[in-house]
Amino acid sequence: MSEKQARITDIGPPHHDKFLPPVIKENYGKWKYHENPRPGVLVHVSHSGAKIWSVRCATPRILSVISIRKICELADKYADGYLRFTSRNNFELLITKEANVDPAIKEAIAIGYPVGGTGNSLSNIVHTQGWVHCHSAATDASGVVKAVMDELFVHFQEQKLPAKLRIALACCLNMCGAVHCSDISILGVHRRPPKADDANLGKICEVPNLIASCPTAAIRPTTKNGVATVEIEEEKCMFCANCYTVCPALPINDALNDGVSIWVGGKVSNARSTPSFSKLAIPWLPNTPPRWPEVVSAVKNIVDVWAKDARPYERVGEWVSRIGWPRFFKKTGIEFTKHHIDDFKHCGGTFATSTQMRHNG
Amino acid sequence: MSEKQARITDIGPPHHDKFLPPVIKENYGKWKYHENPRPGVLVHVSHSGAKIWSVRCATPRILSVISIRKICELADKYADGYLRFTSRNNFELLITKEANVDPAIKEAIAIGYPVGGTGNSLSNIVHTQGWVHCHSAATDASGVVKAVMDELFVHFQEQKLPAKLRIALACCLNMCGAVHCSDISILGVHRRPPKADDANLGKICEVPNLIASCPTAAIRPTTKNGVATVEIEEEKCMFCANCYTVCPALPINDALNDGVSIWVGGKVSNARSTPSFSKLAIPWLPNTPPRWPEVVSAVKNIVDVWAKDARPYERVGEWVSRIGWPRFFKKTGIEFTKHHIDDFKHCGGTFATSTQMRHNG
Amino acid sequence: MTDNVKKHETPLLDELLKGPWPSFVKEFKTLQDKKAVANDLLGQLEYSYKTKLGYWKHGGIVGVMGYGGGVIGRYSSLAEMFPAVKHFHTIRVNQPAGWFYTSKALRTLCDIWEKRGSGITNMHGSTGDIVFLGTNTEELEPIFEELTKEGFDLGGSGSNLRTPSCCNGQARCEWACYDTMGLCYDLTQTFQDELHRPQFPYKFKIKMAGCPNDCVASIARSDLSIIGTWRDNIQMDQSAVLKYASDGLDIQKIVVMNCPTKCLDWNGKELKIDNSNCVKCMHCINVMPKALAPGKDRGATVLLGSKAPIIEGAMLSSVLIPFIKLEPPFKELKDVIGRIWEPWAEHGKNRERIGEFIERVGKGNFLEEVGIDPVPEMVKHPRENPYIFYDEYLEDE
Amino acid sequence: MTDNVKKHETPLLDELLKGPWPSFVKEFKTLQDKKAVANDLLGQLEYSYKTKLGYWKHGGIVGVMGYGGGVIGRYSSLAEMFPAVKHFHTIRVNQPAGWFYTSKALRTLCDIWEKRGSGITNMHGSTGDIVFLGTNTEELEPIFEELTKEGFDLGGSGSNLRTPSCCNGQARCEWACYDTMGLCYDLTQTFQDELHRPQFPYKFKIKMAGCPNDCVASIARSDLSIIGTWRDNIQMDQSAVLKYASDGLDIQKIVVMNCPTKCLDWNGKELKIDNSNCVKCMHCINVMPKALAPGKDRGATVLLGSKAPIIEGAMLSSVLIPFIKLEPPFKELKDVIGRIWEPWAEHGKNRERIGEFIERVGKGNFLEEVGIDPVPEMVKHPRENPYIFYDEYLEDE
Ligand code: SRM
Numbered sequence A, B: 001m002s003e004k005q006a007r008i009t010d011i012g013p014p015h016h017d018k019f020l021p022p023v024i025k026e027n028y029g030k031w032k033y034h035e036n037p038r039p040g041v042l043v044h045v046s047h048s049g050a051k052i053w054s055v056r057c058a059t060p061r062i063l064s065v066i067s068i069r070k071i072c073e074l075a076d077k078y079a080d081g082y083l084r085f086t087s088r089n090n091f092e093l094l095i096t097k098e099a100n101v102d103p104a105i106k107e108a109i110a111i112g113y114p115v116g117g118t119g120n121s122l123s124n125i126v127h128t129q130g131w132v133h134c135h136s137a138a139t140d141a142s143g144v145v146k147a148v149m150d151e152l153f154v155h156f157q158e159q160k161l162p163a164k165l166r167i168a169l170a171c172c173l174n175m176c177g178a179v180h181c182s183d184i185s186i187l188g189v190h191r192r193p194p195k196a197d198d199a200n201l202g203k204i205c206e207v208p209n210l211i212a213s214c215p216t217a218a219i220r221p222t223t224k225n226g227v228a229t230v231e232i233e234e235e236k237c238m239f240c241a242n243c244y245t246v247c248p249a250l251p252i253n254d255a256l257n258d259g260v261s262i263w264v265g266g267k268v269s270n271a272r273s274t275p276s277f278s279k280l281a282i283p284w285l286p287n288t289p290p291r292w293p294e295v296v297s298a299v300k301n302i303v304d305v306w307a308k309d310a311r312p313y314e315r316v317g318e319w320v321s322r323i324g325w326p327r328f329f330k331k332t333g334i335e336f337t338k339h340h341i342d343d344f345k346h347c348g349g350t351f352a353t354s355t356q357m358r359h360n361g
Numbered sequence C, D: 001m002t003d004n005v006k007k008h009e010t011p012l013l014d015e016l017l018k019g020p021w022p023s024f025v026k027e028f029k030t031l032q033d034k035k036a037v038a039n040d041l042l043g044q045l046e047y048s049y050k051t052k053l054g055y056w057k058h059g060g061i062v063g064v065m066g067y068g069g070g071v072i073g074r075y076s077s078l079a080e081m082f083p084a085v086k087h088f089h090t091i092r093v094n095q096p097a098g099w100f101y102t103s104k105a106l107r108t109l110c111d112i113w114e115k116r117g118s119g120i121t122n123m124h125g126s127t128g129d130i131v132f133l134g135t136n137t138e139e140l141e142p143i144f145e146e147l148t149k150e151g152f153d154l155g156g157s158g159s160n161l162r163t164p165s166c167c168n169g170q171a172r173c174e175w176a177c178y179d180t181m182g183l184c185y186d187l188t189q190t191f192q193d194e195l196h197r198p199q200f201p202y203k204f205k206i207k208m209a210g211c212p213n214d215c216v217a218s219i220a221r222s223d224l225s226i227i228g229t230w231r232d233n234i235q236m237d238q239s240a241v242l243k244y245a246s247d248g249l250d251i252q253k254i255v256v257m258n259c260p261t262k263c264l265d266w267n268g269k270e271l272k273i274d275n276s277n278c279v280k281c282m283h284c285i286n287v288m289p290k291a292l293a294p295g296k297d298r299g300a301t302v303l304l305g306s307k308a309p310i311i312e313g314a315m316l317s318s319v320l321i322p323f324i325k326l327e328p329p330f331k332e333l334k335d336v337i338g339r340i341w342e343p344w345a346e347h348g349k350n351r352e353r354i355g356e357f358i359e360r361v362g363k364g365n366f367l368e369e370v371g372i373d374p375v376p377e378m379v380k381h382p383r384e385n386p387y388i389f390y391d392e393y394l395e396d397e
């Protein structure tokens, strides 16, 4: 009992007050407006007249303690040691003295943390673990992100896009990155049913649970070489990997057929249009490490077409809503296939139930 | 064999050519435009300059041979014997001589067939059999229609509504009248589970079929007094009557609890907005023959509020889309209940998934 | 009274003789003295009004020889009180396309029906048929014989093709983009066998509208909806536009602002249409029929699958063919109809409408089966869920 | 190298050292010489890049004493080739609200993690945690002890409340309609037990955004989404509007035309807002932050149920409470949270998120259970199907 008391638990995170720069503490809840003097920089102005400059710097999200310490030095030097991370894995130096802003930017860039991602730009890609840490990944996360951001880098640095551009990546259908609601999403997918490890399955997994885990009832119990295992009805499998999550003896990874799908037109904000899901653009592209050229050029193509065609403040989905899906496919040159037509449970609502069409568009 | 040959079958309907007035035959496919000189009258003008006047007269849809013969006389007198019926059960005298139009109108009205229903008016109510002929009816059809049209009669005669107003009625969920897509719909509903006729059920119906017919799996086999019958799990029953369609020994009618629901905002045309389903406005009103005053005043109320508030050419659903459902309920004074919230299979798509709201509306 | 039966009192129904709208009760009353069946129908209906219940029984297959449809069997459960409606079957008579008649033809129908049935009709049923309301089983064959002699045939019921119907189209409407009545007649004749003999999992309805106004509600009420449209530019008479304006039409507010794609532009002097963005909704044309008209390259959009809610919820038809030319003998269309029936007839479950079937097997698979290429016009938007049934994959060499 | 292991060659990964975007490979490389685990992680990842497969195994519950979450157990299936990553568990450390840090705090975290783990992190995980990427089972307790000593605690995993997160709100944003960070801290502390000990059918996430821009994607990524909004009129400084106009902003095109309810009116001199039709979408405010601001009667909309697609398809959160005032101690909100957890915890199926639960039992029933009145703001539109589970009826007297 005494031992238990000594052990500290359930304290929760430290209170953020400890980490706020004085100017923020003093003006908490009193901000009046902000300006965006250059890409990557915001200045928030208080009703009191006080100001705080935020310099937004990109990270690869994976950070070693070495790098974090370097970032700390930067914060010490220009921001009195105050900084924060954003909901998209950038960090922001919170600077009180305007004079520190430009030098901070210069040094951040110099040590490898580009500045940008504000306003109508492309910010960091929300992403997940991939082959770095997850058992479930149908593709890598960080590698694809790096390759795509290298190609689209100018859009992070500049604010010349029609609207904010939010890209997300998830390495499997679990979608730990918010790919279900992003302007452009990159999603790792399997294309072959899981292959039962017959020898071990019965030992590791509970067969009834396993059977129940399959949303399409594709899994049937069977016996092979005298041991209980399962077989997968290939026609019914939609490669969701839910069975694999439940039972590790049903690996679904397939070097040749795993790959990447591309989705477009989702959003989260309530600005102008309501939040909406991403829609399928490209069902499958191959996994081609280290730089996934097919994925990179597919994403770039969509960005280019959108950037050229959209009106100001028109997010990708809003742009497609205006021009219509037929034109999206035409303008991007992406092929429309039977896979684009929803055939899951609630598919009826996605069918075109009107004669309204741009026949001579 | 010879007998069989004598029997005429599979001849299909007579060719319509036989029934077209000469001016239509000559100008078939050559009409240039039309005008709507007064409510109930259309004049179509051909590229050739030829004209045809149509005088639209209401019917109760149920017509005796006596009445049809009277209508024939009218057609003979003013329209050279040519007439047609419309997709909403009105008839139209097809008149070649302009001079016949006014006398035709006068006489039609005199013998009980009011003229109107064109342009932005209320036309006839599409409806079904009700207690006149159907086993499945949860309300009468013709009686409700008569009561509602008596009340809204002015809107049939005039064209002062914001847009076309299409009302439909179906006496049960089978919805033989197009109530699923009408501006205002009147739908007969049951509210109690079917009661098995235990003594006869096993004889008349196949129990497995019957069980399979229930979409919510509310029907369970059982034995009573030694005979096979079924019992209904009351909590699971959604009163759809599908079981009764399959098995007459499961009557669902209930004098006290059958009644009428009101739906709004559906449409069929592709004009402006795309076709859309009707939505629940009032879950239940009592069956109060002969004149259903609750139903009549509920419909009238909706029509009045819409007529006052809508912009030109705004159908009921388009109007609600603009003002939002919260205001629809506020303006009409209709109570919003848990029954308005969809809880059927695809309900998720009907939930409000945005913060966009008129808080100070 | 043909028979010596007491005339039923109908105090409740009599209430519905009042008021300006034509009264269905009056229709029964005109025959009450002449026909026992009308009298008993009134009696039973009055009883329904009193008790708030219906008293009809379904079930029991009745019909005419060789046909699997066209008659709806119905029996009174109060036959002892109302013996004349003990049997009260309806007969569905296939209407002429567009519901055009001469008084002569109507009188012929009346004569047959007065002789052999209740004398009461629906003009028309919801599907489009002439509905003869109420007769005995024994009268069915004679009625059929007399009808066919006069050139009329029965309509559909049961798991058949149902009676196709259409708007009046080119007969009396300037907007019809194809000959709806011609097509309706042609399809009805071509598919007589499907209309009269059950060969489907469930009913199949066809409705034809000449333009996107859809005056027969085909997109909501038919498994196959054929709706006229055009591919080129709206035809415009600029001077007629000006005339509307000077006559007081607020073109900006009433026309321009209601265009779903905002592809109209009106500067007070000229109306401009960005036809590449026009979705052929008809609104501007509807408001200014003398100034605007559908284009010249006309045809139809073919949609599939609408139905009432039983049992998975109502459906609207969805796009199968964005644009098809429709000229007699309508070969391409008929070919498509045959092809869509095939997989449904073969794999459809009992009481599964084609729209439900398509959702169950997947529209993509259905298209493959039918041999139609998927196009984005078929969907509101591509899929949102990642559950793709990939059917292509690579194999190790 | 701490251990005497050969440095793995990584020709494929080295390709990702090139290019302008910061390289995650570089992050591993900075530790490759110092830590065998970094070296073997690089080795295994290079092998993944070569073979296009991942090599991690899940399963096996690992964690710290008394907690049911906060650690994700992970094992290499290539442990013979890469022994240092045989165990490679992640630790989720509950971030401070709004992800604010001092360099001092960060250095403390770095020191602990360099000593006891791979030295590699995610700043931050998708749910918001500080993610410590890769350590051994034996290190878990020591790490936990050192973290708590420094004032940090673990975040959530498993069928727990997950680590709540929020936008920076009033700390640095003029639009925050309530104190997101204050609320986030408060809820996290209040629900420590739910966060650390599994007591739900599945995970439960809370995200808080200060305004409808939703900078933490709460409406898409949290079972409970609390999004700031206001009830009164937009605050406007007309002269600042004019300044935007004279600075070249096309107010008509960029602002007015993009308003979802077209409730703005701009005549070149004055901007008028029909606030009764404003749906608080933020767009006009976003474009003109110096001229417009949310109203003064501020609070939040509470929405429920968003999640990723497994297994019924993705969901967005839907409205539970259209407007709620949010002042410490947030009693009403906490009360609601307790009430929504109750039926779900009791009746939810294993691995059933609350959004799925609500769809299964019916939102109306759920509301009844929770004691919240249904209002039309909860739905896009009322039901379209007639399958109403009436639960009131009349009985014969
Ligand atoms: C006669 C009829 C077709 C037939 O073959 O029988 C017909 C005839 C015409 N319709 Fe229709 N419509 C007829 C049923 C319909 C239906 C179907 C229905 O009501 O079930 C619809 C779809 C209704 C819906 O959307 O729910 C329909 C939607 C229209 C529209 C689009 C209205 C809208 O703004 O949504 C127009 C255009 C207009 O009137 O502006 C139109 C226009 C017309 C025009 C002007 C076409 C023309 O140039 O001849 C005709 C006269 C309309 C009038 O009443 O003023 N017609 N029209 C039908 C008359 C029914 C009746 O007795 O009232």
Ligand code: SRM
Residues within 6 Å of the ligand: B127, B128, B129, B133, B134, B135, B136, B174, B175, B176, B177, B178, B245, C058, C072, C074, C090, C092, C122, C124, C125, C126, C127, C128, C129, C130, C131, C155, C163, C205, C220, C221, C222, C306, C307, C308, C309, C310, C311, C353
């Ligand atoms: C007579 C008619 C109503 C009317 O008063 O006009 C009618 C009457 C019946 N309909 Fe219908 N339906 C009639 C048009 C419709 C329509 C409208 C249409 O065709 O445009 C629909 C909605 C569209 C559709 O097909 O979905 C319709 C949807 C149904 C359904 C639901 C089908 C579904 O898949 O959801 C049923 C239920 C069934 O088939 O068991 C049904 C069943 C029935 C039955 C056969 C019920 C029964 O088992 O007794 C009714 C016979 C009543 C009787 O006393 O004759 N009726 N039925 C219509 C046919 C007349 C005609 O041939 O012209």
Ligand code: SRM
Residues within 6 Å of the ligand: A127, A128, A129, A133, A134, A135, A136, A174, A175, A176, A177, A178, A245, D058, D072, D074, D090, D092, D122, D124, D125, D126, D127, D128, D129, D130, D131, D155, D156, D163, D205, D220, D221, D222, D306, D307, D308, D309, D310, D311, D353
């Ligand atoms: C670490 C993290 C991804 C990342 O790289 O950031 C993550 C990683 C995993 N997620 Fe996740 N999820 C992470 C945020 C999310 C999010 C985003 C969010 O929280 O905003 C989602 C989508 C939102 C949601 O909750 O639906 C998400 C939806 C899932 C799902 C699907 C749940 C569903 O109901 O659809 C699963 C599947 C499951 O639970 O079995 C899952 C399961 C997993 C597992 C536990 C899979 C497994 O069984 O091993 C992953 C462990 C990977 C690993 O190697 O550590 N993860 N997961 C995120 C947590 C870090 C943190 O605590 O900050």
Ligand code: SRM
Residues within 6 Å of the ligand: A034, A036, A042, A085, A086, A087, A088, A089, A090, A117, A118, A119, A120, A123, A124, A126, A163, A164, A166, A181, A182, A183, A266, A267, A268, A269, A270, A271, A313, A315, D098, D166, D167, D168, D169, D172, D173, D174, D175, D213, D214, D215, D216, D217, D286, D287
């Ligand atoms: C720092 C951050 C919040 C945080 O606590 O971390 C933030 C901060 C701001 N957001 Fe945000 N947003 C942040 C993530 C988001 C997200 C979430 C996401 O991306 O996952 C969204 C929803 C995205 C979506 O809809 O898919 C988001 C949607 C917005 C919007 C609405 C954009 C739109 O038109 O749809 C605005 C308004 C605007 O910029 O016009 C906005 C505006 C702002 C303002 C201007 C608010 C203010 O006055 O301080 C801040 C600077 C924005 C900028 O980048 O120019 N913020 N913002 C997040 C920065 C992420 C990053 O590193 O890039």
Ligand code: SF4
Residues within 6 Å of the ligand: A128, A129, A130, A134, A135, A136, A137, A138, A170, A171, A172, A173, A174, A175, A176, A177
């Ligand atoms: S998206 Fe899938 S593979 Fe990627 S981290 Fe999440 S569960 Fe793992």
Ligand code: SF4
Residues within 6 Å of the ligand: A193, A194, A213, A214, A215, A216, A217, A218, A219, A232, A236, A237, A238, A239, A240, A241, A242, A243, A244, A252
């Ligand atoms: S991957 Fe999904 S669909 Fe395929 S067997 Fe496993 S659980 Fe079933």
Ligand code: SF4
Residues within 6 Å of the ligand: B128, B129, B130, B134, B135, B136, B137, B138, B170, B171, B172, B173, B174, B175, B176, B177
């Ligand atoms: S709606 Fe129902 S009750 Fe009415 S005619 Fe059709 S099947 Fe019969």
Ligand code: SF4
Residues within 6 Å of the ligand: B193, B194, B213, B214, B215, B216, B217, B218, B219, B232, B236, B237, B238, B239, B240, B241, B242, B243, B244, B252
């Ligand atoms: S009425 Fe419908 S839900 Fe109720 S038992 Fe019959 S089939 Fe089932």
Ligand code: SF4
Residues within 6 Å of the ligand: C167, C168, C169, C170, C173, C174, C175, C176, C177, C209, C210, C211, C212, C213, C214, C215, C216
């Ligand atoms: S559908 Fe079109 S073509 Fe047919 S009658 Fe109506 S308006 Fe005319």
Ligand code: SF4
Residues within 6 Å of the ligand: B272, C258, C259, C260, C261, C262, C263, C264, C273, C277, C278, C279, C280, C281, C282, C283, C284, C285
């Ligand atoms: S037909 Fe419809 S979409 Fe085309 S220009 Fe006219 S109003 Fe616009």
Ligand code: SF4
Residues within 6 Å of the ligand: D167, D168, D169, D170, D173, D174, D175, D176, D177, D209, D210, D211, D212, D213, D214, D215, D216
């Ligand atoms: S959600 Fe609103 S309050 Fe929070 S940071 Fe974004 S804009 Fe500011």
Ligand code: SF4
Residues within 6 Å of the ligand: A272, D258, D259, D260, D261, D262, D263, D264, D273, D277, D278, D279, D280, D281, D282, D283, D284, D285
């Ligand atoms: S907040 Fe949105 S809805 Fe309100 S006035 Fe501004 S743009 Fe319009």
